[in-house]
Amino acid sequence: MEQTAGGVTAAKGFMAAGVAAGVKYKDRKDMALIYSERPCMVAGVFTSNVVKAAPVLWDREIVSAGRDVHGVIVNAGIANACTGAQGYDYCHRTAAAAAAALGVSEDSILVASTGVIGMQLPMDKIVTGVSYLADLKAASIEAGDDAAHAIMTTDTVAKQVAVTVTLGGRTVTIGGMCKGSGMIHPNMCTMLGFVTTDVCMTKELLQEALSGDVQDTFNMISVDGDTSTNDTLLLLANGQAGNPIISSRGEDYAIFCEALHFVNETLAKKMAGDGEGATALFETKGVHAASKEEARILAKSVICSSLTKAAIFGHDANWGRILCALGYAGVNFDPEKIALYFTGKSGKILIYEGGKAADYSEEEAGKILSEPEVTVVVDMKMGEASASAWGCDLTYDYVKINADYRS
Numbered sequence: 001m002e003q004t005a006g007g008v009t010a011a012k013g014f015m016a017a018g019v020a021a022g023v024k025y026k027d028r029k030d031m032a033l034i035y036s037e038r039p040c041m042v043a044g045v046f047t048s049n050v051v052k053a054a055p056v057l058w059d060r061e062i063v064s065a066g067r068d069v070h071g072v073i074v075n076a077g078i079a080n081a082c083t084g085a086q087g088y089d090y091c092h093r094t095a096a097a098a099a100a101a102l103g104v105s106e107d108s109i110l111v112a113s114t115g116v117i118g119m120q121l122p123m124d125k126i127v128t129g130v131s132y133l134a135d136l137k138a139a140s141i142e143a144g145d146d147a148a149h150a151i152m153t154t155d156t157v158a159k160q161v162a163v164t165v166t167l168g169g170r171t172v173t174i175g176g177m178c179k180g181s182g183m184i185h186p187n188m189c190t191m192l193g194f195v196t197t198d199v200c201m202t203k204e205l206l207q208e209a210l211s212g213d214v215q216d217t218f219n220m221i222s223v224d225g226d227t228s229t230n231d232t233l234l235l236l237a238n239g240q241a242g243n244p245i246i247s248s249r250g251e252d253y254a255i256f257c258e259a260l261h262f263v264n265e266t267l268a269k270k271m272a273g274d275g276e277g278a279t280a281l282f283e284t285k286g287v288h289a290a291s292k293e294e295a296r297i298l299a300k301s302v303i304c305s306s307l308t309k310a311a312i313f314g315h316d317a318n319w320g321r322i323l324c325a326l327g328y329a330g331v332n333f334d335p336e337k338i339a340l341y342f343t344g345k346s347g348k349i350l351i352y353e354g355g356k357a358a359d360y361s362e363e364e365a366g367k368i369l370s371e372p373e374v375t376v377v378v379d380m381k382m383g384e385a386s387a388s389a390w391g392c393d394l395t396y397d398y399v400k401i402n403a404d405y406r407s
Helices: 054-065 084-102 123-136 141-150 205-214 251-273 292-304 305-312 319-327 362-369 396-403
Strands: 001-006 014-019 031-046 069-078 110-118 159-167 171-181 192-197 232-237 281-290 339-344 347-353 371-379 385-392
Touching: 001 251, 014 123, 014 141, 031 054, 031 123, 031 141, 031 192, 031 205, 054 084, 054 110, 054 232, 069 084, 069 123, 069 141, 069 232, 069 396, 084 110, 084 123, 084 251, 110 192, 123 159, 141 159, 141 171, 159 251, 171 251, 192 251, 205 232, 205 251, 251 385, 281 292, 281 305, 292 305, 292 319, 292 371, 292 385, 305 319, 319 347, 319 371, 339 362, 347 362
Parallel strands: 069 110, 192 232, 281 371
Antiparallel strands: 001 159, 014 031, 031 069, 031 232, 159 171, 171 192, 281 385, 339 347, 339 371
16 A cells, blocks of 8 residues: 555546635635546445434435435535525535536535534525536646645645555555544544545445444544534545456455555544644554453543543643543443553653552653644553544633634
8 A cells, every 4th residue: 555645636537626615704715526427336424413414414315325426516614504494405406506517417416514503505606616616627636635625614724645555456546535623523424524436346345344444533533522413424436447346355355445444544633633723633542452342432532531631732641531531431440450651752651550650750741742643552451452542632722713613
């Protein structure tokens, strides 16, 4: 596997665009298109929130029906959630406009929205934006970058990645982009994520690969504990790599899944590290747990702890908060047996073992906690299972951003 330049346009046959349509923001791109002239199989996972935005319902129907798709239209600024019957009609009208502009069928267009809940979409601007996107679409890295910037809300950076692997003697590419900075606590996927690939694979295995991988990637991040109404992760495959079709769980399937995992994990970590107001990516590794599920639960509990996140922001080695988060996670363990470590580029130190604080240097701990990427290792000493979870520190700016989000 090799990392390559770009995001959603890295795979053969995919085009993209990003434009400023004025949906809510001024003087910045806020609508994006991903397009493949060749029909794509699509896999998807969606929010577990009972309150689901209209685009989630639209996309879920297309994915469940097993329809081939040609593209995705995304708008930022307004979520099209809790907008009544009009919300679904907005999806219909957006897809219809895209279908007309691209010369494809309406039910081959997916839609996604992100932003303020409860606001109605300005459909005149959406329709005009769709027309611009269709005219400007291109297969270049720059076009993919425009799309990645256009889907941002409170994100501070665009989030993209792409890799290549060799399957059946052919080069297969997987590229993706995502957005998400706040209201991040997924349980099936991320805020908005789009992955494109030119692999030739059955739809059943494509969906299996995506659904299985989110458990250890997007489902293992949290910024603030809030699960969005709009969470959507879509994987589009147009088969243009020309590899022998992957129809069983053999070596090629395993290689593809490994590459997909790299893409998903990279995007997930980019989101966690770009949490609203964040100054640090905060990772917890649960190791030597009794089971994979227990390792996931324990790691996720630590990165979701507001007190621990605040301590990371303050560069305070307050290991008691970590132990507390482990204790209420719902996993039985002996606190006398576990060990806790802080790790970073500057080193690794033991901070807790044998039921009490280790003999560590507060100065050294503070140095590690001052780094832009901080890791807590929780050694459960109960088995061989492990899992990682990613979050960020909790800062004053998070409150400032969310106290005035609608303006």
